[in-house]
Amino acid sequence: MASQPTAVPRARSAGQILAGAARAVEPALRQAVRHLAPPIRRLTDYHLGWTDAEGRPAAVPGKALRPALVLLACQAIGGRAAQALPAAVAAELVHNASLLHDDVIDNDQLRRHRPTIQALFGTPAAILAGDALFFLAVQTMAQAPAPLCSTGLQWLTAAVQELIDGEYADTTLEQRPDPVSPSEAAAMAAAKTGSLISVSCALGALAGGADAQRTTHLRDFGSHLGQCFQLADDLLGIWGDPAVTGKPRLADLQARKKSLPVTAALSADNAPARELGALYATSRPMGSDELERAAHLVEAAGGRDWAIGQSRHHLGQALEHLRAADPEPAAEADLACLARLAADRTS
Ligand code: FPP
Ligand code: MG
Numbered sequence: 001m002a003s004q005p006t007a008v009p010r011a012r013s014a015g016q017i018l019a020g021a022a023r024a025v026e027p028a029l030r031q032a033v034r035h036l037a038p039p040i041r042r043l044t045d046y047h048l049g050w051t052d053a054e055g056r057p058a059a060v061p062g063k064a065l066r067p068a069l070v071l072l073a074c075q076a077i078g079g080r081a082a083q084a085l086p087a088a089v090a091a092e093l094v095h096n097a098s099l100l101h102d103d104v105i106d107n108d109q110l111r112r113h114r115p116t117i118q119a120l121f122g123t124p125a126a127i128l129a130g131d132a133l134f135f136l137a138v139q140t141m142a143q144a145p146a147p148l149c150s151t152g153l154q155w156l157t158a159a160v161q162e163l164i165d166g167e168y169a170d171t172t173l174e175q176r177p178d179p180v181s182p183s184e185a186a187a188m189a190a191a192k193t194g195s196l197i198s199v200s201c202a203l204g205a206l207a208g209g210a211d212a213q214r215t216t217h218l219r220d221f222g223s224h225l226g227q228c229f230q231l232a233d234d235l236l237g238i239w240g241d242p243a244v245t246g247k248p249r250l251a252d253l254q255a256r257k258k259s260l261p262v263t264a265a266l267s268a269d270n271a272p273a274r275e276l277g278a279l280y281a282t283s284r285p286m287g288s289d290e291l292e293r294a295a296h297l298v299e300a301a302g303g304r305d306w307a308i309g310q311s312r313h314h315l316g317q318a319l320e321h322l323r324a325a326d327p328e329p330a331a332e333a334d335l336a337c338l339a340r341l342a343a344d345r346t347s
Helices: 012-032 040-049 064-075 080-107 117-121 123-142 150-177 181-210 212-238 258-264 273-279 289-302 303-324 328-345
Strands: none
Touching: 012 040, 012 064, 012 123, 012 212, 012 328, 040 080, 040 117, 040 123, 064 181, 064 212, 064 258, 064 273, 064 303, 064 328, 080 117, 080 123, 080 150, 080 181, 117 123, 123 150, 150 181, 150 303, 181 212, 212 273, 212 289, 212 303, 212 328, 258 289, 258 303, 289 303, 303 328
């Protein structure tokens, strides 16, 4: 008798994966924010994309990358997504808390195509909304079943300390007059962006009951994905389309940020690198022609190609760690798709 062909599940697109994770996590996220006082909730609901500036319902949520990684890492080791739900909520809350504070630090007026909380309601509102979301994340983990409420909470808070260290490094590198090496910038990015992405994968593995080796591979998968993500963010900050990124173009260059492509460009031994160094040494605001020139110089000095090459390298490393975690095939396909999305945003 002829055997029945095995049904091969069709691979999901990154958009479908992220939308699925957003749908899975939203009810629990909405439940968690009910603990906040109504005036603070007005701010956090706006920041989370659920309301407009007047408090009317809206739907402009973030990407839900971190919750997707938590849920998929849990499924990758054979767990059920529901086991990892509190960690997915906590990761999304910490991420949003950090963005609120980051927009204050960067004095940014636009995020996800909308005015930031500080642009609409002022700096104290943005700081306090960030504090509220951050401690809500801690409460969510503290109330989760073991091991999320014990080991998981420790891992999350350790990652947040790294996040803070990385963000502080970002601000001090910006001010530093002497050269910043690409490896220093990469270490900053690993802490600022990689730590939360990496712990999201580790928390998913923990919730699903993974052993130490599989957990470490998933954590390392997340670290490399985090590098891809920050490289893309930095490249899009210079060459991205504001209609797509939702953030103004060239703001990083105006702020003299030592982003990854910029540090690579500045450390090159060529004429564009020296001209870029001279432009970066000025403190007056650059005009639009100068900003375009600076973007051209980053590329001419080799910063753009370096960053794209780095992104390919980290994608390769991420996929190797994913394979080594011996994941369930469907979750592996989704995680690999998200890693490729993070890297492909650069080209
Ligand atoms: C975005 O960087 C910022 C981060 C990835 C981390 C920010 C971390 C903190 C503010 C410290 C932690 C604080 C709390 C409350 C947990 P970016 O400016 O390069 O990216 P952007 O272009 O999206 O602004
Ligand atoms: Mg910022």
